[in-house]
Amino acid sequence: TVPVIVDGPNGPVLLENIDVADYPYTGYSYEIERDGQTLVSIYVGETLVGFVPKDQAGEFTAASGGKTYPINVLPDPPAPPMPPLPPSAIVDIVYGGRIIGSTGDGTVPVIVNGPNGPVLIDNINIADYPYTGFTYEIERDGQTLVSIYVGETLVGFVPKSQAGLYSASSGGKTYPINVLPEPPSPSSPTPPLPPGSVVDIQFGGKTIGSTTGTTVPVIVTGAGGPELLGAVNVAEFPYTGYSYEIERNGQTLVSVYVGQTLVGFVPKAQAGEFSAYSDGQTYPLSVLPDAPMPPLPPAAVVDIKYEGATIGSTTGSTVPAIVSGADGPELYGNIEAANYPYTGYSYEIQREGQTLTSVYVGSVLVGFLPKDQVGLFTAESDGRTYPLDVLPPPPAPPAPPLPPSAIVDILYNGETIGSTTASTIPAIVYGPSGPQLFGNVDAATYPYTGYSYEIERGGQALVSVYV
Incomplete structure (x- = not known):
């Protein structure tokens, strides 16, 4: 049995004990009525341990064998599913408790807003609106009406803005109304660009430059906005799947495409603001991804730069070590790269009292830089700029295993509070001034189980x- 507890004049009181077998575990709570109160089943884990007032269940706990357990209140059982609507059922469409219209023999009501509220104006043939998973909309009396459903059964058309205020009733049961999603809008794909088309590159609806049979426009940002600078031969920029960048007037221009057709070069920072126009059709412009950086050649000389100035360079076998000087970064000297083989982890060295970390292009060591300033440097080789990578620090070596007979000190804030002996371990408690040794206990009493004591x-x- 389990106890049944109710609220008495002076607090909770035991009313009776009831047979636990009458309430098998289902994963949901039970509710019973006693003394005009609603009591709910309470559990420890999956074990029923009693019934208590529902609104006070969180104030109870369970105790057994000197241990206190939290009380669980399981979720309410789910409501039984609504029975399906019989195929030939007459369904009343209800608004504000009033029947506005009803389904008939193969028809559903059409309801609009009248001067004094919803009114029935028509019944229409259900066969004209087969179920598609999407809603239908019709116009009546200058109003947009939407199809409403019980399950997949069409039961009427009501004003779209008020569909949620209606319900359906049939056979004494009330059913919720469903409004299905709108059908996806058909989208006409942009036709492909015909070969040889003349394409205008537009900005803000204004044509800035146009293609010819063999050239594409080069557009830069001028004092008054985008302007045509000239043209380049399209044959010099074959399609690769990657973008091209060119420099004009101190600006970086990027290639733009319609599909795979190169149609111009525009300022990279504004590429998304341009569009293409040809033969009455507007096309979006694509900017292809940047081409991957080629790997650094094995014997390449790499300059380490800071704010555009070269501070040090690699040689065939050495890399520069750069330190922070009084006026900024300066070369301390070059060191042998062979002393620092690639391991996937960084190296750190000390120079001039500073910590320098190894920096890489890919897996190639190219120098040592002040650890806290690496992000301010770049690498340059053969006219290309490369980002510098800092590898993760090497993992700390694992602690050696504790020897079986080792004496272990237990420390707090660097101070030893207690120590093991060959057969005992310290028991430490909080005293008035902090942790203190209470005594040692026999370690054999507490064999290892994988769980704490x-x-x-x-x-x-x-x-x-x-x-």
Whole structure:
């Protein structure tokens, strides 16, 4: 049995005990009525342990064998599913408790807003509106009406803006109304660009430049906005799947495409603001991804730069070590790269009292830089700029295993509070001034199980700790 507890004049009181077998575990709560009160089943894990007032269940706990357990209140059982609407059922469409219209023999009501609220104006043939998973909309009396459903059964048309205020009733049961999603709008794909088309590159609806049979426009940002600078031969920029960049007037221009057709070069920062126009059709412009950076050649000389100035360079076998000087970064000297083979981890060295970290292009060591300033440097080789990579630090070596007979000191803030002996371990409690040794206990009493032990000492709960 389990106890049944109700609210009495002076607090909770035991009313009776009832047979637990009458309430098998289902994953949902039970509710019973006693003394005009609603009581709910309470559990420890999946074990029913009693019934208590529903609105106070969170204030109860369970205790057994000196241990306190939290009380669980399981979720309410789900409401039974609504029976399906019989195929030939007459369905009343209800608004504000009033029947506005009803389905008939193969027809559904059409309801509009009248001067004094919803009114029935027509019944229409249900066969004209087969179920598609999407809503229908019709116009009546200058109003947009939407199809409403019970399940997949069309039961009427009501004003779209008020569909949620209606319900359906049939056979004494009330059913919720469903409004299906709108059908996807058909989208006509942009036709492909015909070969040889003349394409205008537009900005803000204004043509800035146009293609010819063999050239594409080069557009830069001028004092008054985008302007045509000239043209380049399209044959010099074959399609590769990657973008091209060119420099004009100190600006970086990027290639833009319609499909795979190169149609111009525009300022990279504004490429998304341009469009293409040809033969009455507007086309979006595509900017292709940047081409991958080629790997650094094995014997390449790499300059390490800071704010555009070269601070040091690699040689065939050495890399520069750069330190922070009084006026900025300066070369300390070059060191042998062979002393720092690639491991996937960074190296750190000390120079001039500073910590320098190894920097790489790909897996190629190219220098040592002040650790806190690496992001301010770049690498340059053969006219290409490369980002510098800093590898992760090497992992710390694992701690050696504890020898079986080792004496272990337990420290707090660097101070030893207690120590193991050959057969005992310290029990440490909180004293008036902080942690203190309460005594040592026999380690053999607490064999390893993979779980913790708890003991009571000095009125405090202590937990076992392990190396």
